[in-house]
Amino acid sequence: MTHTVSKIPLLSPTPGTERHLKIHRFGQQGVGLKVYIQAALHADEWPGLLTLQHLIGVLKKVEQNDGIKGEIVLVPYANPIGMDQRVNGVVLGRHSFSGQGNYNRNWPDLSVMAEEAVMNIKPEASIKQKQASIKKALKTGANLLPKMTPLDELKAVLLSESIDSDIVLDVHCDSEALPHIYCNKKQLSESLELAYDMACPVLLIEDMPEGDPFDSAQIKPWLAVEKSGIPSGCHSVTLELRGQSDVSDSLAISDALGIVRFLSRRGVIDGVTSEAPEVKIHQSNLAAVDSVRSPASGIVVWEKELGDSVTKDETIAHIVDLDADDPSLGRLPVVARSSGLLFSRQRDALVSHGDRIAKIAGDSILENIYGDGLLAL
Numbered sequence: 390m391t392h393t394v395s396k397i398p399l400l401s402p403t404p405g406t407e408r409h410l411k412i413h414r415f416g417q418q419g420v421g422l423k424v425y426i427q428a429a430l431h432a433d434e435w436p437g438l439l440t441l442q443h444l445i446g447v448l449k450k451v452e453q454n455d456g457i458k459g460e461i462v463l464v465p466y467a468n469p470i471g472m473d474q475r476v477n478g479v480v481l482g483r484h485s486f487s488g489q490g491n492y493n494r495n496w497p498d499l500s501v502m503a504e505e506a507v508m509n510i511k512p513e514a515s516i517k518q519k520q521a522s523i524k525k526a527l528k529t530g531a532n533l534l535p536k537m538t539p540l541d542e543l544k545a546v547l548l549s550e551s552i553d554s555d556i557v558l559d560v561h562c563d564s565e566a567l568p569h570i571y572c573n574k575k576q577l578s579e580s581l582e583l584a585y586d587m588a589c590p591v592l593l594i595e596d597m598p599e600g601d602p603f604d605s606a607q608i609k610p611w612l613a614v615e616k617s618g619i620p621s622g623c624h625s626v627t628l629e630l631r632g633q634s635d636v637s638d639s640l641a642i643s644d645a646l647g648i649v650r651f652l653s654r655r656g657v658i659d660g661v662t663s664e665a666p667e668v669k670i671h672q673s674n675l676a677a678v679d680s681v682r683s684p685a686s687g688i689v690v691w692e693k694e695l696g697d698s699v700t701k702d703e704t705i706a707h708i709v710d711l712d713a714d715d716p717s718l719g720r721l722p723v724v725a726r727s728s729g730l731l732f733s734r735q736r737d738a739l740v741s742h743g744d745r746i747a748k749i750a751g752d753s754i755l756e757n758i759y760g761d762g763l764l765a766l
């Protein structure tokens with residue numbers, strides 16, 4: 390049996406308390422492809438937590454049948470710091486209470502390590518050897534990252550575990566949404582395969598990674614050395630497993646089996662066969678996603694459901710103005726700026742002026758995408 394579970398101690402946040410990460414490993418280091426999967430880096434996004442529990446159970450059975458053909462590293466909860474951030478009984482795990490921002494932004498860029506490794510690679514080396522040299526350098530770089538604060542340390546540990554992987558799945562969820570995947574445009578074909586295996590109806594394609602989320606920290610070093618003719622050694626995506634309330638055994642089992650189908654397709658595991666449900670995949674450039682903002686403060690009343698096709702200028706919701714003297718006149722329409730598929734909505738009904746309340750996977754690039762190119766702060 391190769392399944393091992395390790396406990397990695399983390400910095401103590403306060404006297405008298407301890408933190409740690411659990412890491413499940415299957416297969417043998419250096420044998421076959423390495424896959425890294427983590428859940429709930431945003432610590433208030435819980436569907437992936439249950440999915441990984443089921444995935445571990447499936448992989449244990451696969452292992453009993455000698456079906457593990459690669460190396461699989463699973464981090465069943467990636468952010469114990471965020472999970473401990475409670476206010477009035479509510480876990481607020483998206484942004485660091487220590488003032489270091491969104492947990493899925495500003496991940497270290499190890500491109501320099503890859504570039505230095507390329508300078509020392511012999512030209513006659515095979516592509517596989519060149520990729521292995523870069524991965525070794527990236528791992529060394531990740532191990533040398535500063536660990537001054539608990540969050541610095543957490544990032545360094547997660548990067549060290551993941552940065553030499555061939556496949557990285559960072560499992561998140563939205564507020565209320567269809568399953569969707571964020572991928573780099575250069576990894577479209579393999580991401581489409583993942584979407585089919587996961588029966589995931591929406592694929593969002595980024596031109597260039599911005600904001601330095603976790604998935605792009607895995608890709609950036611390979612883009613930096615692309616000009617030297619070495620193909621990317623890592624397929625890295627963010628997998629959004631519906632909305633925050635979509636936590637059930639049936640959904641989690643189905644998602645775990647989707648991941649298993651993809652790992653089988655890649656030859657990481659063997660001996661498991663299951664058919665993916667039929668799915669029509671809507672592909673959209675990230676810059677063509679209408680990140681809909683509320684035009685007023687009030688109660689949002691939806692006119693469109695998740696999965697509905699909408700047309701440009703169509704009303705998708707109304708904001709009910711609670712200050713209106715005449716309620717019949719106190720409804721402001723929320724219109725789509727783009728035709729496309731409504732795949733995400735804000736779960737909370739009380740919204741403020743300018744809140745992002747919906748996402749539409751559109752058909753054409755919008756002039757006016759907000760912020761850093763990512764869809765949520």
Ligand SMILES: [Zn+2]
Binds near residue numbers: 431434493561562
């Ligand atoms: Zn997230």
